[in-house]
Amino acid sequence: MSTDRPASRGRRAALDVDVRALAAGRHLVTVAGDLDLRTAPRLAHALQPLLRTGGRTVLADLSGVTFLDSTGLTCLIAAYRTARKTGARLALIAPSPPVRNMLALTGVDQVLPSYPTPDAAG
């Protein structure tokens, strides 16, 4: 699997990660940019601490993710596994087409539910 974004070789990778508390025990992590080999650790750094506490809900808004490679997918799988272990809840909000395609191809969409908005995630 690719760890380079073929269409933009040479371009500097950029990823914005924003964490916001929506309510007690409920967080929204908004991600924008390329989620790949170079940027995935930043998302992991944001998601993992939130998920280590059971009973929490973490919503990851991936509508602004322009590219997802196998390392980016690994980051999401690792977050799912942490949530499964601690009993936290991880859901995706409005994943962009490249993210949706990768999740459907691999079957990861069967363990990580997606919702159109944070409100729809319940």
Place this chain on the structure above:
Amino acid sequence: MAERVAAAALMRLVQASHIATLEQLPQMIADHAAEAGMHDTAVFVVDIRETVLRQLTGKGLGAGDGGQEFTVSGSLPGQAYQRVNLLAEPVRTGADPGRRRWWVPITDGVERLGVLRADTDTDDEPIRQALRDLASMTALLLLSKRSFSDSYARLVRTEPMNVAAEMQWNLTPPPAYAGHDATVGAVMEPAYQIGGDAFDYAVAGDVLHLSVFDAMGHDTTAGITANVAVAACRNARRQGASLTEISRRVEETLNEQFGTSRYVTGLLADLDLTTGRLTWINRGHHLPILLRGNRWTTELPCSPAGPMGADLGLPVAECVEQMEPGDRLLLYTDGIVEARDAAGEEFGRERFIEFVLRHHSGRHTLHETLRRLMAAVLDHHGGTLDDDATVLLVEWRGGHQEELNP
């Protein structure tokens, strides 16, 4: 009479070859061929990317010092290689009109190893058969020596190779197979810088096992991951495990080695060569493509059970498809369809399928089609690939072996 002389020469060649090294083969072959009326023979082997034919002289660490080289595209020896057919050079003016110079493909089954050059004083069916026999024997001799020959490995490389590629070339079965109503061909790029792609196939009784793997990443660890996956797959398979069990064993082995930090997507399939019944499972990989006739193509759906090693705990579905005689099945990794040109345009699934249909329609063998496909993908991407690209192509003839287009 001539046939008996040629046969006796080949038998003596086999006996002499037992304690020979690869370096000694060209002279040994030339000496025995001369006894049977084939003179000035020379052995040329193809590089791993099938672009050049290099003379095996037996001299130097690459066993090719002082040798000639021909391109596979645009030379007469290359024509013989591409068409898998023996070809004679045109008779030069002033030369002995009876004298012929031949180029004979060296093949083991349908795997092409190179070409053999030989001169003869006659052109009749017995001498053509003697040339084919000599080329067949040469193929077996090359195979029996190359597994422990560094000079062979050096001769067939045109670029430095990374460690992952070194592992992968030792891991995979030959790139071509034909037998029991089926032909299999495989190509893998970038040949010298492979990361985590691998393919496998094997026959047991009436069943042809097929698999492709794509390990995440493009580093040496990706190569190690792919090697562990293929080894675990073979190990489980050889103990009689079902496809589902095999993929679970691969997952367990990867988890033992890497925790959940490394995973492999893949397709594992069993084709019953007698009935044409295809069973397969999807571990988070691109779906197989079925080509029926020269028009009808379809993706075979099968719910993905997650990559092996990711430990998602998803149920594994064994999917079934009845193949028809003449059907072709394509298994591939994303590098084939996602290779982009300078403008960012992908090679794409449609172009991939169209290429296979157009070239593998009687004009070229399955393996020549794959050689041309990979050359086209590389060309589309400016000569190099960022990602691994692998294709495994299978044709099933179902009782019509004689119609196999190898």
